[in-house]
Amino acid sequence: MASYDCQGMRSSQEEATMETGAGLDLNLVVATVNGSGSQSANLILTRALFAMGIPVAPKNVFPSNIEGLPTWFFLRATAEGHQAGRRLADLLVALNRATFQQDLDRLEEGGVLIYEEAFGEPVADRGVIAYPVPFAKLAKQVAPLPDMRKYLANMIYVGVVAEDLGIPEGFLEAAVGRQFRTKPSAVSANLEAINLGRAYFRDRLTKRDDLVVSQLAPIEGKLLLEGNQAVALGALMGGCTVFGWYPITPSSSVADHLTALSERLRVDRDTGDRRIAIVQAEDELAAAGMVIGAGWAGARAMTATSGPGISLMAEFVGLAYYAEIPAVFVDIQRVGPSTGLPTRTMQGDLSFVYTLSHGDTRHPILLPGTVLEAYDFTQEALDLAERLQTPIFILSDLDLGMNLWMSDAPEYPDRGFDRGKVLREEDLLKMSRFERYRDVDGDGIPHRTLPGTRHPLAAYFTRGSGHDEAARYTESEEVYPRVMARLRRKLDGAVGLLPEPVADGDPDAEVGIIAYGSSDAAVAEARAELARRGMSTAYLRIRSLPPSPQIGRFLERHPRVYLVEQNRDAQMLQVLRAELDPQLTARIRSVLHFDGFPLFAADVLDLILADQTTVATPPPRLVAASRTGGG
Numbered sequence: 001m002a003s004y005d006c007q008g009m010r011s012s013q014e015e016a017t018m019e020t021g022a023g024l025d026l027n028l029v030v031a032t033v034n035g036s037g038s039q040s041a042n043l044i045l046t047r048a049l050f051a052m053g054i055p056v057a058p059k060n061v062f063p064s065n066i067e068g069l070p071t072w073f074f075l076r077a078t079a080e081g082h083q084a085g086r087r088l089a090d091l092l093v094a095l096n097r098a099t100f101q102q103d104l105d106r107l108e109e110g111g112v113l114i115y116e117e118a119f120g121e122p123v124a125d126r127g128v129i130a131y132p133v134p135f136a137k138l139a140k141q142v143a144p145l146p147d148m149r150k151y152l153a154n155m156i157y158v159g160v161v162a163e164d165l166g167i168p169e170g171f172l173e174a175a176v177g178r179q180f181r182t183k184p185s186a187v188s189a190n191l192e193a194i195n196l197g198r199a200y201f202r203d204r205l206t207k208r209d210d211l212v213v214s215q216l217a218p219i220e221g222k223l224l225l226e227g228n229q230a231v232a233l234g235a236l237m238g239g240c241t242v243f244g245w246y247p248i249t250p251s252s253s254v255a256d257h258l259t260a261l262s263e264r265l266r267v268d269r270d271t272g273d274r275r276i277a278i279v280q281a282e283d284e285l286a287a288a289g290m291v292i293g294a295g296w297a298g299a300r301a302m303t304a305t306s307g308p309g310i311s312l313m314a315e316f317v318g319l320a321y322y323a324e325i326p327a328v329f330v331d332i333q334r335v336g337p338s339t340g341l342p343t344r345t346m347q348g349d350l351s352f353v354y355t356l357s358h359g360d361t362r363h364p365i366l367l368p369g370t371v372l373e374a375y376d377f378t379q380e381a382l383d384l385a386e387r388l389q390t391p392i393f394i395l396s397d398l399d400l401g402m403n404l405w406m407s408d409a410p411e412y413p414d415r416g417f418d419r420g421k422v423l424r425e426e427d428l429l430k431m432s433r434f435e436r437y438r439d440v441d442g443d444g445i446p447h448r449t450l451p452g453t454r455h456p457l458a459a460y461f462t463r464g465s466g467h468d469e470a471a472r473y474t475e476s477e478e479v480y481p482r483v484m485a486r487l488r489r490k491l492d493g494a495v496g497l498l499p500e501p502v503a504d505g506d507p508d509a510e511v512g513i514i515a516y517g518s519s520d521a522a523v524a525e526a527r528a529e530l531a532r533r534g535m536s537t538a539y540l541r542i543r544s545l546p547p548s549p550q551i552g553r554f555l556e557r558h559p560r561v562y563l564v565e566q567n568r569d570a571q572m573l574q575v576l577r578a579e580l581d582p583q584l585t586a587r588i589r590s591v592l593h594f595d596g597f598p599l600f601a602a603d604v605l606d607l608i609l610a611d612q613t614t615v616a617t618p619p620p621r622l623v624a625a626s627r628t629g630g631g
Helices: 038-051 097-106 135-142 146-165 169-179 184-204 227-237 252-265 284-297 307-323 350-354 371-388 398-402 479-497 517-532 549-557 571-579 601-611
Strands: 025-033 056-061 070-078 089-094 107-116 129-133 222-226 242-245 277-280 301-305 327-333 391-397 404-408 502-505 511-516 537-542 560-565 588-592 621-623
Touching: 025 038, 025 097, 025 146, 038 056, 038 070, 038 146, 038 169, 038 222, 038 404, 056 404, 070 097, 089 097, 089 146, 097 107, 107 146, 129 146, 129 184, 135 146, 135 184, 146 169, 146 184, 169 184, 222 227, 227 252, 227 301, 227 327, 227 371, 227 391, 227 398, 242 252, 242 284, 252 277, 252 398, 277 284, 284 301, 284 307, 284 327, 301 307, 301 371, 307 327, 307 350, 307 391, 327 371, 327 398, 350 391, 350 571, 371 391, 371 398, 371 404, 371 479, 391 398, 391 517, 398 517, 511 517, 511 549, 511 601, 517 537, 517 560, 517 601, 537 549, 560 571, 560 601, 571 588, 588 601, 601 621
Parallel strands: 025 089, 089 107, 107 129, 242 277, 242 301, 301 327, 327 391, 511 537, 511 560, 560 588, 588 621
Antiparallel strands: 025 070, 056 070, 222 404, 502 537
8 A cells, every 4th residue: 555654645655565564554534423333343443453463543533422423533553553643534434424525624635435325426626536335225234123224334334444455354253253242142243234345345346546454463462452441450450449439521431440340350259249449429529538538547549530520629639638648539631621522632631730729739640641651650649649648640631541552561560559657556656656747757748547556646636727747726827837848848759759751862952842641652753753854853751740850951951842732721831830940941832732632743743843944932832733734
């Protein structure tokens, strides 16, 4: 097949050698209607290609209603294993009449269009190779009941695409079996629909495009994993015993995965007792209360929510911060403010979460950029919460959390749990005095006891109001600043315990790029394209807040630095400006993307290339262009 550069335009390279994967960069986009059952079809194609040894990067963009609005699925397959999507499709499957003509704008010049024949001739003059297919009519042949036709129509498109690309039947059969492993009775009907689509393309259409895929060497040691699934697995491996939650998109699948995993891994085989409490609360406020109460009692407790839920939890978070109670909050970010775009992705909660609650508060934040980090950071967060006796936040997002990512397999942890400064009865027997909020080690972290400790010194009042080192109520103008200064000292000391930034590239490059979270995949691909064009770059991925000193050193080395963020207001830049040398942060030029779609490499590449023509004071922000242009 033909190869494509980062912008998505056809290059002059000859047909690639598919057996080695050279030049493979296929971008499939499926435009359909929410509620039509397209997700199963999309996953079958994804898993079939992956089983063929082809690296894949699927992205699902769906609306927040139950049924009827447009939804798009981006499936990218590349020899290089790029995990970001591309804006424009080499192959577009158009099954939504309402958006048919607009969806044509998502197709490359000279691309392939598979569409419902009943929509009529497409209005396209860019050399599009079009294959009309009567999906609705064909669905009647395999689905006598009308309610099933829209679902099986999607499987027919799987067959048409598979025949066009040359996907062997065996890989599709295996993918169908996996998709419907809990509903084996559905396998035969879906395979029948797929075979009908293959037969229609083979018998009624003439292949006029050069798109083809071939089996490559197996992808060893890799699997497809969602970020939310990785968080759930990390919670189990990190020793979580209480999970309080309330349903909210896009975090609810954390609880779903945790429940499913717990049924297998946290049930005593002899007694049937469950070793974890997963409680759906009446709202997010109650969920936060459950988690904080459990943390106070000595459990490893956490919740998962999104921006609106975080808003409701603010008061309880302030209590946990001031009373110094361990708790872990996982925020799978979506587009706000208010209800916003509930099923679109964003990095819009950073500045809000960092100082969540009223008064002077700051919280450690972990920023996973891969599903493996979502797994590892969840375990680390549970340790950090107990070691620092404070709320710990993990900021993921919908793109990382709800999409499948090609990843190395998570490793079984080889470390024990860090419970922090917990005094047991044997410790108290050696002491003449215990004061809950006194710093005896100079690191800002006091000792604590757990309820039920059998020693008279163990008892104390937990204070969310003004208190001194002995947990006695006070409104003293001398004591309060002393307590707050200690809390600040505790957080400052935590920086060395948090995940350090990851650096890559030329340490002497003039241009540096900083990013965090799920932006990593798009930045990595953009950097590869910049290198191909002769521009050397250095890269720093921030993985936690408060900021590491490594960020300042990175800014010192590189005269021009681009900070990539998926929000409107350059929230990470606001944090860095507040906490780092202003002369260094003045070098930063924001690259901002906030339309709710996952970040693509071209969103980064186009703005950096355009900005390279400027030499004056950097603009305050560079905003990603419309989704329908570029690659």
